[in-house]
Amino acid sequence: MTLEIRSCTYAYRPWAPPVLRDLEYTLPRGLTVLLGPNGAGKSTLLRLAASVARPQKGTITLDGTPSHRRAYRAAVAWLPQRVIPMTGLTAREQVAYAGWLKGMGKRAAWDAAARALARVELSEEAETKARRLSGGQLRRVGVASALVHEARVLLLDEPTAGMDPHQRRVFHDTLGALTDDVRVLLSTHDVADLAAAADHVTVLRSGRVTFSGTPAGFLAHAPADSAPGRVAEAAYTALSEGQWARG
Numbered sequence: 001m002t003l004e005i006r007s008c009t010y011a012y013r014p015w016a017p018p019v020l021r022d023l024e025y026t027l028p029r030g031l032t033v034l035l036g037p038n039g040a041g042k043s044t045l046l047r048l049a050a051s052v053a054r055p056q057k058g059t060i061t062l063d064g065t066p067s068h069r070r071a072y073r074a075a076v077a078w079l080p081q082r083v084i085p086m087t088g089l090t091a092r093e094q095v096a097y098a099g100w101l102k103g104m105g106k107r108a109a110w111d112a113a114a115r116a117l118a119r120v121e122l123s124e125e126a127e128t129k130a131r132r133l134s135g136g137q138l139r140r141v142g143v144a145s146a147l148v149h150e151a152r153v154l155l156l157d158e159p160t161a162g163m164d165p166h167q168r169r170v171f172h173d174t175l176g177a178l179t180d181d182v183r184v185l186l187s188t189h190d191v192a193d194l195a196a197a198a199d200h201v202t203v204l205r206s207g208r209v210t211f212s213g214t215p216a217g218f219l220a221h222a223p224a225d226s227a228p229g230r231v232a233e234a235a236y237t238a239l240s241e242g243q244w245a246r247g
């Protein structure tokens with residue numbers, strides 16, 4: 001299974017400069033961590049790959065199926081940067097609704113929602129109204145919504161933002177338990193935490209991919225005199241602010 005972004009250009013307004021310009025990217029196998037400074041275009045890239053926005057130019061395909069097709073949308077799951085609690089719905093109803101939107105039957109979505117909430121340790125809050133949940137709990141409802149229909153590609157926008165350390169561990173375990181054929185693209189600012197656990201690291205700056213490779217290749221960009229324990233951060237700084245900066 002291959003998610004390919006070919007020569008994609010995207011601007012939020014016709015008169016605004018493109019956030020992504022002629023982007024070429026193939027999502028690698030396993031877990032890819034997407035790094036980059038604020039405004040680099042990470043959320044935009046995830047929104048395009050999730051088919052919630054369409055590029056003005058270029059193509060996005062999954063095994064050749066274009067991103068505007070129903071089959072493409074059914075195969076990918078997206079966790080937005082901001083999870084909106086749906087008025088009147090409980091946590092379980094919100095997750096089940098996400099499954100239904102992806103084409104699951106009502107009964108299957110309802111059952112899958114309970115399992116997805118259990119994976120993020122929210123079973124006890126399943127019947128709580130989503131708008132009464134804390135920020136971190138709502139984030140976990142978002143993760144459950146992304147997991148509910150067993151997508152083949154997970155696009156996760158800062159999934160651990162606002163989670164406490166225990167919940168971050170639960171989340172990482174959940175990712176670790178995914179089957180090998182699921183590809184995950186996960187944006188984060190948590191450089192040290194995730195760069196080491198990932199199969200791949202991609203760094204975006206000003207809408208351009210400045211690095212895409214293994215964690216070892218990523219860490220090799222850190223200056224030799226980097227303080228132990230800060231190597232990932234130093235590598236990130238070199239790749240996002242250093243010689244790659246667009247003039």
Ligand SMILES: Nc1ncnc2c1ncn2[C@@H]1O[C@H](COP(=O)(O)OP(=O)(O)OP(=O)(O)O)[C@@H](O)[C@H]1O
Binds near residue numbers: 041
């Ligand atoms: N809805 C929008 N309308 C207009 N411009 C937008 C919109 N969303 C994002 N942008 C602009 O697009 C650029 C890329 O934003 P994006 O959110 O993709 O970056 P990011 O790498 O995810 O940043 P962050 O790390 O802060 O979440 C920024 O310049 C931002 O101001």
